[in-house]
Amino acid sequence: MSxxxxxxxxxxxxxxxxxxxxxxxxxxxGDYVILAAVQAFLPELGVPREQVVxxxxxxxxxxxxxYVETYGMHSxxxxxxxxxxxxxxxxxxxxxxxxxxxxxxxxxxGNHLIHAIRRNVNLTILLxxxxxxxxxxxxxxxxxxxxxxxxxxxxxxxxxxxxxLSLALGAEATFVARVMESDRPLLMDxxxxxxxxxxxxxxxxxxNCPIFNDGAFDLIKDRSQQQARLVRLQAGEEVVVxxxxxxxxxxxxxxxxxEFVDEAAVDRSAAPGAPGSVVVHDPTNPDPSDAFAxxxxxxxxxxxxxxxxxxxxxxxxxxxxxxxxxxxxLHAAGGASGDAELDQLLRGPDTWTVP
Amino acid sequence: MSSKPVQTLRxxxxxxxxxxxxxxxxxxxxxxxxxxxxxxxxxxLPNFPAEIRAPQGTLPGVSSFQLHFADxxxxxxGDAPDVLVAMNPAALxxxxxxxxxxxxxxxxxxxxxxxxxxxxxxQTNPLEDGSLDSWQVHxxxxxxxxxxxxxxxxxxxxxxxERAKNMFALGLLSWMYSRPIEPxxxxxxxxxxxxxxxLAANVAALRAGWNFGETTEEFASTYAVSPAPMAAGxxxxxxxxxxxxxxLVAAAHRxxxxxxxxxxxxxxxxxxxxxxxxxxxxxxxxxxxxxxxAAVGMALGASFGGxxxxxxxxGPGLALKAETIGLAVSLELPLVVIDVQRGGPSTGLxxxxxxxxxxxxxxxxxxxSPVAVIAPQTPADCFDxxxxxxxxxxxxxxPVLVLSDGYLANGSEPWSVPAIADLPELTxxxxxxxxxxxxxxxxxxxxxxxxxxxxxxPWALPGTPGLEHRIGGIEKADLTxxxxxxxxxxxxxxxxxxxxxxxxxxxxxxxxxxxxxxKVLLLGWGSTYGPIAAAVRAVRAAGHHVARAHLRHxxxxxxxxGGVLTAYExxxxxxxxxxxxxxxxxxxxxxxxxxxxxxxxxxxxxxxLGEVIxxxxxxxxx
Numbered sequence: 011m012s013x014x015x016x017x018x019x020x021x022x023x024x025x026x027x028x029x030x031x032x033x034x035x036x037x038x039x040g041d042y043v044i045l046a047a048v049q050a051f052l053p054e055l056g057v058p059r060e061q062v063v064x065x066x067x068x069x070x071x072x073x074x075x076x077y078v079e080t081y082g083m084h085s086x087x088x089x090x091x092x093x094x095x096x097x098x099x100x101x102x103x104x105x106x107x108x109x110x111x112x113x114x115x116x117x118x119x120g121n122h123l124i125h126a127i128r129r130n131v132n133l134t135i136l137l138x139x140x141x142x143x144x145x146x147x148x149x150x151x152x153x154x155x156x157x158x159x160x161x162x163x164x165x166x167x168x169x170x171x172x173x174x175l176s177l178a179l180g181a182e183a184t185f186v187a188r189v190m191e192s193d194r195p196l197l198m199d200x201x202x203x204x205x206x207x208x209x210x211x212x213x214x215x216x217x218n219c220p221i222f223n224d225g226a227f228d229l230i231k232d233r234s235q236q237q238a239r240l241v242r243l244q245a246g247e248e249v250v251v252x253x254x255x256x257x258x259x260x261x262x263x264x265x266x267x268x269e270f271v272d273e274a275a276v277d278r279s280a281a282p283g284a285p286g287s288v289v290v291h292d293p294t295n296p297d298p299s300d301a302f303a304x305x306x307x308x309x310x311x312x313x314x315x316x317x318x319x320x321x322x323x324x325x326x327x328x329x330x331x332x333x334x335x336x337x338x339x340l341h342a343a344g345g346a347s348g349d350a351e352l353d354q355l356l357r358g359p360d361t362w363t364v365p
Numbered sequence: 366m367s368s369k370p371v372q373t374l375r376x377x378x379x380x381x382x383x384x385x386x387x388x389x390x391x392x393x394x395x396x397x398x399x400x401x402x403x404x405x406x407x408x409x410l411p412n413f414p415a416e417i418r419a420p421q422g423t424l425p426g427v428s429s430f431q432l433h434f435a436d437x438x439x440x441x442x443g444d445a446p447d448v449l450v451a452m453n454p455a456a457l458x459x460x461x462x463x464x465x466x467x468x469x470x471x472x473x474x475x476x477x478x479x480x481x482x483x484x485x486x487x488q489t490n491p492l493e494d495g496s497l498d499s500w501q502v503h504x505x506x507x508x509x510x511x512x513x514x515x516x517x518x519x520x521x522x523x524x525x526x527e528r529a530k531n532m533f534a535l536g537l538l539s540w541m542y543s544r545p546i547e548p549x550x551x552x553x554x555x556x557x558x559x560x561x562x563x564l565a566a567n568v569a570a571l572r573a574g575w576n577f578g579e580t581t582e583e584f585a586s587t588y589a590v591s592p593a594p595m596a597a598g599x600x601x602x603x604x605x606x607x608x609x610x611x612x613l614v615a616a617a618h619r620x621x622x623x624x625x626x627x628x629x630x631x632x633x634x635x636x637x638x639x640x641x642x643x644x645x646x647x648x649x650x651x652x653x654x655x656x657x658x659a660a661v662g663m664a665l666g667a668s669f670g671g672x673x674x675x676x677x678x679x680g681p682g683l684a685l686k687a688e689t690i691g692l693a694v695s696l697e698l699p700l701v702v703i704d705v706q707r708g709g710p711s712t713g714l715x716x717x718x719x720x721x722x723x724x725x726x727x728x729x730x731x732x733x734s735p736v737a738v739i740a741p742q743t744p745a746d747c748f749d750x751x752x753x754x755x756x757x758x759x760x761x762x763x764p765v766l767v768l769s770d771g772y773l774a775n776g777s778e779p780w781s782v783p784a785i786a787d788l789p790e791l792t793x794x795x796x797x798x799x800x801x802x803x804x805x806x807x808x809x810x811x812x813x814x815x816x817x818x819x820x821x822x823p824w825a826l827p828g829t830p831g832l833e834h835r836i837g838g839i840e841k842a843d844l845t846x847x848x849x850x851x852x853x854x855x856x857x858x859x860x861x862x863x864x865x866x867x868x869x870x871x872x873x874x875x876x877x878x879x880x881x882x883x884k885v886l887l888l889g890w891g892s893t894y895g896p897i898a899a900a901v902r903a904v905r906a907a908g909h910h911v912a913r914a915h916l917r918h919x920x921x922x923x924x925x926x927g928g929v930l931t932a933y934e935x936x937x938x939x940x941x942x943x944x945x946x947x948x949x950x951x952x953x954x955x956x957x958x959x960x961x962x963x964x965x966x967x968x969x970x971x972x973x974l975g976e977v978i979x980x981x982x983x984x985x986x987x
Contacts (some may be wrong), residue, residue, distance in 0.1 A: 030834070031835075031847060031848070058830065059825065059833055060828055060829055060830045060831070060832070061827070061828055061829045061835055065666070066831060068838075075835050076837070078833050078847065080833055081828075081834065081835070082834075082835035082836075082837075082838055083666075083669060083696070083830055083835070083837060084835065084837025084838065084839060085662075085692055085837065085838060085857060086688050086691075086692050086838055089658060089659070089662045089688075089689060090657075092654065092658065092659035092660075092662030092666070093662040093663070093665055093669070094666060094667060094717075094896065095652070095659070095662075095663050095667035096625065096627060096652065096662060096664060096665065096666025096667040096668075096669075096674065097626070097666035097667065097669055097670045098666075098672075099650065099652060099663070099667070100623065100625050100666075100667040100670045100671075100672040101670040101671070101827065101828070102829060103828055104670070104827055121655055121659070122655065122659050122922075125654075125655035125659065144666050146482055154780075190578075190713070191427060215802055226690065241638070250445070266739055283602065287666040308677035314931075318548055332650060332652070335645055335652055336645045336648060336649070338645075339645035339646040340645070340646060340648060342646070343646040345646060347617075347618070347646065347647050347648070348822070349784075349786050351647070352615060352618050352647070352785040353616070353782075353784060353785050355611065355644070355647065355780050356611055356615065356783070356785070357599060357601060358601050358603075358768070360401075360402075360548075360601055360602070361599050361601045362401065362402050362404065362600050362601075363599050363781065364404065364595045364597050364600060365552030365597055
């Protein structure tokens with residue numbers, strides 16, 4: 011449904027994707043970094059900006075569409091995946107992004123998130139996770155850690171948090187990734203891979219809220235601690251953590267699951283898949299067990315935080331199949347219906363005539 | 366044709382009643398279809414429990430189908446049956462109170478066992494104890510005769526043979542009222558193509574029922590009802606849900622927009638989803654969502670992309686959709702929301718009818734959130750209501766709520782099928798060019814600039830170069846659509862959105878006042894059309910003067926409504942709620958509207974409304 015006005019073609023730049031709206035996030039908010047990265051990334055797609063749509067819900071992150079010079083909808087709390095599903099299904103020519111936060115996607119909109127993921131709709135979902143409600147001024151979120159003291163939990167939260175990636179994998183996700191907001195190269199890589207992916211790509215972006223949850227990710231941002239905690243997932247390679255000399259390697263446990271062991275203690279003779287064998291990261295593995303096990307490495311204590319692409323598999327998309335059913339029915343009937351076919355439809359099989 | 370004497374009747378009301386698993390809805394549907402073919406006017410009322418299979422033989426499990434057919438135009442499914450077909454004691458017990466003395470009861474005597482009688486509290490068998498002496502009772506061993514008729518021809522089990530007893534009943538009633546059974550045979554052939562044994566049994570049972578009527582001495586004569594005079598045309602029988610679905614497809618075709626339905630299963634609206642999901646050949650996309658909120662969200666997302674976004678639901682679902690409809694009000698995008706009302710509050714009476722969602726439809730959202738509201742008045746009228754809803758939604762870029770109800774949804778009537786080419790033109794123009802200039806003189810796009818006539822904003826689709834823009838639920842600045850918290854701007858936008866709805870073109874309400882001397886006006890909206898019109902007709906036939914008018918547009922209201930209300934000494938408004946429209950009209954027009962209400966889950970009875978009218982007439986003339 012794209013309309014060619016014969017406008018001159020020139021390579022787009024970040025400036026072309028920057029709207030005239032004043033950005034109103036708090037100074038130091040991690041959202042600025044993500045916005046800048048996305049605006050820098052979009053030109054390299056080579057997709058005209060009118061074919062890009064950002065749909066968001068409610069929350070700090072959900073103001074994102076206003077700042078990107080594309081089409082956009084700032085909708086209502088939690089519902090962006092549903093609205094984006096309707097848009098993506100009816101408009102295959104568009105690149106549809108959903109921007110959401112941990113409260114928007116995992117609390118009020120949890121149902122829509124898991125159903126968009128299981129359907130595998132052609133959407134890229136950017137889930138900004140700052141483990142707090144920002145726009146409502148500092149209540150705990152479904153990713154806040156147990157015991158977190160917030161405005162609404164003066165004695166500490168008693169809710170067990172969601173692990174968003176475990177949730178997504180349990181919901182039959184075909185593309186799951188995590189990035190630190192400050193890791194621009196990885197964010198660009200993941201956005202690129204998500205763009206190439208057919209179906210729902212969920213990208214969790216750890217994002218610092220300097221006002222209500224400042225320092226939530228310091229353990230993995232801090233250079234001195236980062237190396238011992240951050241697990242950079244690379245397809246086809248062993249899953250490792252730690253500096254040279256202190257390196258740990260991910261191996262399979264005897265009764266399911268995975269664990270890091272000192273590199274020196276690794277039994278390289280163990281048969282692939284056997285207890286003690288090294289885990290070689292394969293995001294394309296149809297069996298999501300390894301990806302799930304890796305997602306479980308992360309916890310509130312942030313001992314080991316995997317980043318990168320956890321899962322990237324191929325499965326028919328919802329919107330393609332919905333359109334295919336309609337297209338097949340049209341094809342079988344010899345094309346679009348005209349007045350004669352409509353008249354036949356209205357009459358149905360059982361008519362009588364009054365002269 | 367029967368060889369017994371034929372008596373001619375002008376009108377007949379038949380109620381088929383049985384257990385939920387007895388196939389009463391199918392039996393009624395088939396009798397209706399054959400009746401429609403004969404040219405009688407008709408109206409139907411299915412009445413069934415929410416449970417799929419309540420315990421067998423119990424009162425909660427009774428399902429019924431009522432059909433009113435006549436040699437003249439029929440406005441309602443009829444107050445009281447002339448004939449009750451009772452497939453078991455529960456069906457008799459549940460329906461006897463509706464049956465006037467002297468009416469005919471055909472009862473399946475096989476089911477009147479001690480155990481079945483006890484299930485519904487009969488101490489003795491009413492077919493034998495004289496308690497039904499005021500009625501004409503015909504006990505017929507429907508089950509055993511059916512099984513016997515199939516004894517030599519069918520390899521089916523006894524239980525399977527018994528299941529054909531509804532066709533035996535249909536055959537008997539078809540004989541009694543001179544209906545042909547060949548169309549039903551053709552229907553069965555299509556339904557049971559892959560089950561020849563079942564087909565053979567059903568056809569044999571149908572014929573056995575017809576032959577039983579012809580040979581037994583139980584029935585002395587048959588009856589005939591002549592065709593009703595109807596305008597020339599091609600007719601079909603149609604339910605409200607089917608008519609609505611067809612109306613949406615026709616409207617999409619006339620508008621050139623692809624139809625996208627987002628829906629979540631809910632009684633009594635699900636048939637709209639079922640019907641449309643089978644019409645992919647017409648370019649229809651149906652999305653069964655994870656919940657009611659997602660369903661309307663998907664429809665709205667599709668509208669944003671330039672499709673005709675529609676969602677269908679019932680009252681509880683409308684409540685869940687409220688926030689998204691509010692978003693659509695703010696986005697000013699076309700959206701059609703169909704609410705097939707049922708008894709409430711909460712889960713209420715899922716399979717029964719009510720009109721108690723009016724205030725929810727008009728006002729059930731946060732903030733000043735005006736929408737257009739349309740109420741169809743008969744099953745076939747649902748087709749026109751759908752077209753009208755699409756016209757308003759696309760012309761004014763607004764959500765439109767269509768208030769059908771359980772009676773319209775499942776009830777049926779003959780419909781003079783229009784030609785597609787004769788339907789209104791609904792072509793939509795998308796905006797493809799900038800519509801404003803920036804202070805420095807370069808072209809730009811203002812998503813909230815308005816058409817001066819309709820106050821509609823431009824519909825510029827994603828994919829249109831140069832018109833990139835963002836819309837959202839936060840208050841936006843007039844014209845530019847940028848976020849704005851400015852007090853004066855908000856006041857202006859609230860008033861603009863209201864003015865847009867108030868300015869929607871709707872036809873004047875038409876008053877039916879043949880003598881011109883009526884002092885009392887009967888006003889209605891939605892599915893009360895039939896009962897009110899029938900009651901008014903009866904009262905007029907008795908020599909009284911009474912005026913009648915029916916509202917189709919609840920928002921905006923017709924411009925002449927205030928004048929109509931004040932032109933009569935008394936305005937009487939029957940509603941299947943506790944007086945919701947009356948409340949609004951009293952507030953808005955300062956007219957002392959008299960409310961008559963009932964929320965029993967079934968349409969008003971004509972006689973009941975007739976008495977109400979007579980009471981008001983006597984008070985006014987006194």
